[in-house]
Amino acid sequence: MTVTISEVARAAEVSTATVSNALNGTGRLSEATRRRVREVADRLGYLPNPAGRALRTGRTRVLGLAVTTYGGHSWNFSEVAYYARLITSATAAAHRHGYALTVLPAALTDRGWRTLAVDGVILLDSPEGDPAVAALRSRGIPIAFDGRPWDLAPGESWVDNDHAATTLRVLDHLASQGARRIALLAGHATDHYTRSCVEAYERYVDEPLIGHIEEDDTEGRVAAGRLLAAGADAVYGLFDGCGRAVLSAARALGLEVPADVLLVTCSEDPAYGWTSPPVSTVSLDPAGTVDLAVTALAGTLAGGPATVHAGRPTLLTVRASSVRTVPVTAAGAGPPSRA
Amino acid sequence: MTVTISEVARAAEVSTATVSNALNGTGRLSEATRRRVREVADRLGYLPNPAGRALRTGRTRVLGLAVTTYGGHSWNFSEVAYYARLITSATAAAHRHGYALTVLPAALTDRGWRTLAVDGVILLDSPEGDPAVAALRSRGIPIAFDGRPWDLAPGESWVDNDHAATTLRVLDHLASQGARRIALLAGHATDHYTRSCVEAYERYVDEPLIGHIEEDDTEGRVAAGRLLAAGADAVYGLFDGCGRAVLSAARALGLEVPADVLLVTCSEDPAYGWTSPPVSTVSLDPAGTVDLAVTALAGTLAGGPATVHAGRPTLLTVRASSVRTVPVTAAGAGPPSRA
DNA sequence: AGTGATCGATTAATCCATTAACCACAATCG
């Protein structure tokens, strides 16, 4: 069924070493044999057995992508556009560098997953004291971080936006639209993203008003409702679902957006351009960011140096939900509000 | 750095065969040695080398997921909620069965990807004459189809919805709301999904009016605009972006939804519940469907029989966009229209 | 002619785990 290197060798009347060298462009061979071996290999439909190769070389040409943020709550985040974009972009980037990519389960340290063969791992929003980091390091598996890590070992790359700056920009924008009491809708996670935003927010406002949303939509609505009930006249949501949660909660309380409550949410979902009213969003460009992380990891694996891309740009798209006066439609924004 | 089976054997003062047997629960060993070997392996932090194991057993415990539908246009579909859901669900399902999952590039037949080690592959919406099918079959790699295949080899499973029935149901719904000239917004692909829907549509209407959308948003808007200009008073969109395309085109032409144009789109995006107006959607439950495909594939790999799940249920969520009279809000639907 | 390079290919070791075949020893049976 499957043809091995020795069958090619036999057919081409050379040794397996010659076949290997011919196909890999290594060793010292005459152009004639090199070509002949290649032809024979093609004719026979030879495909190197990945297991054999991996066993010998110790490399698999596979990268892992792991989300450790939501520890226990593995994989409920399938609806979050942020991850969807990120995963597809990471896959494409890996392919570009000649790697396959497999998405690892959150419980990276479980038995059974320690046996998975990957040349390197991209960790998303690794929280403080992440056990996955220790596990990977002890196995000598190179890491690249998407989202600033808590501590960095030599040779490790990372990529991130400047979340504090982004937060300040959003808060400034909300304040400029007349917001007096800005609330923050955050999550429970202890990753760097959440913490940076919360810290920036707490430095900015006099009296912090923070709600916590997790994957569950109902919980988000409740948290948003509490913020509104507590007198918030503007909300900045740090996660994708926050926008819908606030819209929903506002409606339930009989509040109008943006008349009574201003709203900005972090999201990659283009649909926020078509909601009623269209919602202002902050895009973190997860696709571009993870692309850099993958590229950095591939570079490291190829023997290159570690790299850091801090402060990657974010994009605030102002839509009707956070505008009190004249609608300001930025590039890429949705249609004007009809409210 | 990494500890091999022979180091464990040496430490436990047994042969490597005994270690292997002890750890895998095979062979005939006394409980005492079995336990002792396990302890030593734990203490040393032994992890079986996947390459060595794969080489010997011929199995890798990795599944591949390939989207061949959009042939050349690889990976622009990162924004499509359908795929995002599907990929994450497939990953979770694979993990549940003890497999890792890697998403394969569209150009499956390219050199370099033929060398990837997977025990089986799930093909999404495989088009007619799909070269990937032939390639996989010739390599003896088991296939499970998500979306009815064009031809089926023994041992292959497939899963699909009943697209003709779903289409009829949507068309009936639109007709019941007073639509006289229903247009279809489809794609260029030749997969079974597109074809089933188009055929059902063509049998249903007297004078077909079909537009073609592809990944590009602008193109979609243009196609939708043409349909509306041609006098369509209702549109059924087969893909996720169709809803936004029609909303956008209608607005540009000064048409109201649902007053002038009724709209139903296929989508998994919850955001359609918050658009203005909320858009009726058909959910194909990609997560549940691919889960069955993965399970079927895992079953086949475990020696089980092939399975077929035809006619998996779809869910039509009626929202304001396709209701002329009193809003009918089905379970899971968004908020009532405010128009 | 003898010494050294250089070329072109081969030999054989190696990566690590699995497993069929085999072996030493003790207990059981006729």
Add this chain to the structure above:
DNA sequence: CGATTGTGGTTAATGGATTAATCGATCACT
């Protein structure tokens, strides 16, 4: 007591590719 069965392991072959070491042959140079 010799033959059989069972127990608890070991030995060695195997899977497929890579690669350091080696080797024969040819050619150049002193």
